[in-house]
Amino acid sequence: DAKTTQPPSMDCAEGRAANLPCNHSTISGNEYVYWYRQIHSQGPQYIIHGLKNNETNEMASLIITEDRKSSTLILPHATLRDTAVYYCIVRLRGAGSGGYQKVTFGTGTKLQVIP
Amino acid sequence: ETGVTQTPRHLVMGMTNKKSLKCEQHLGHNAMYWYKQSAKKPLELMFVYNFKEQTENNSVPSRFSPECPNSSHLFLHLHTLQPEDSALYLCASNGQGRSNDNSPLHFGNGTRLTVT
Numbered sequence: 085d086a087k088t089t090q091p092p093s094m095d096c097a098e099g100r101a102a103n104l105p106c107n108h109s110t111i112s113g114n115e116y117v118y119w120y121r122q123i124h125s126q127g128p129q130y131i132i133h134g135l136k137n138n139e140t141n142e143m144a145s146l147i148i149t150e151d152r153k154s155s156t157l158i159l160p161h162a163t164l165r166d167t168a169v170y171y172c173i174v175r176l177r178g179a180g181s182g183g184y185q186k187v188t189f190g191t192g193t194k195l196q197v198i199p
Numbered sequence: 200e201t202g203v204t205q206t207p208r209h210l211v212m213g214m215t216n217k218k219s220l221k222c223e224q225h226l227g228h229n230a231m232y233w234y235k236q237s238a239k240k241p242l243e244l245m246f247v248y249n250f251k252e253q254t255e256n257n258s259v260p261s262r263f264s265p266e267c268p269n270s271s272h273l274f275l276h277l278h279t280l281q282p283e284d285s286a287l288y289l290c291a292s293n294g295q296g297r298s299n300d301n302s303p304l305h306f307g308n309g310t311r312l313t314v315t
Contacts, residue, residue: 116301118303120303120304125287125308125309125311126308126309127201127203127289127291127306127307127308127309128242128289128291128304128306129201129306130303130304130305133301133303184229184230184247184249184254184293184294185230185293186244186247186255187232187244187304188244189234189241189242190241191241192241
């Protein structure tokens, strides 16, 4: 899996958009970008994923650059409950293995939402 | 509620004890995973089971012994652990058997293990 680089920490004011960057300059054409977050003392929670098009769901938006070397996770109106560590991961598309993947997590970005 | 349930939530054990961690999912997933998260370190993949067969053992010491009796249940048997094994142990699952499956991992909330 391609390596990702994220800033170790970020602050965001409550109610403002939180924009979390991720660099994945060695990503290959058949690798997806996934985002998870981990709130203190809980397991990681899936947020969103994409291949090359921008994606949006009820939690966040994912913007992937045209060259796919970087992406940004956007939380449109951050709340205090969004304080967490956010992980950006790239992984191969399903390869006939039924969904099993050896997924490696980095150190992520610790987002602190400030009142 | 993530659909992945881990028990117990907290466990304290001595170095000579034997204990087991349990993970259960009823999401219809075929792959199940054990991860270890030590303080201030990234998640470390320990074991992977796919369709009940172990497909990954990430150089984990033999004092950790996984068991997957069916695709809904995963155990981690612990014996003669060391204090440095104290960590949050997380279970995850994914996969619905399709060749193009890109389903994300669903994690439980973990077992906080303290070895004294």
